Amino acid sequence: MFGGGGGGFDPRKMEQMMKQMGIESEDLDATEVVIRTPDEELVFADADVTKIQAQGQETYQIVGEPETREAGSGADAGEDAAIEDADIPADDVEIVTMRTGASEDDAREALREADGDLATAVEKLEAEPK
Missing domain, CATH: 1.10.8.10 (Ubiquitin-associated (UBA) domain)
Incomplete structure (x- = not known):
């Protein structure tokens, strides 16, 4: 579907198509990403993060292996994290x-x-x- 033969795709063509559709992406230099749920925290150290803007909305794509922690082992609920x-x-x-x-x-x-x-x-x- 994308690019020439061999099953791969041309990243430049993909980027050009995305721009034509009004989709912009930007790689972020993130050092850590934390996702808190009521039960646990997923901590991504050294993750690859891409910010995608499309149709007036921002979406973040995180690629990496998270470390899982119990909820509450970091910040208290509803409060900013105090320095540990x-x-x-x-x-x-x-x-x-x-x-x-x-x-x-x-x-x-x-x-x-x-x-x-x-x-x-x-x-x-x-x-x-x-």
């Missing part, structure tokens, strides 16, 4: 502890609540009564 401990650099924890005199655990918690913002974490700890 693994995402908080040890250097940031050290800076906050040195500046405020707080314990590493308190510094890490303040950074988590401040979404990793050093100044906000320091302000929060300095404002707390000692």
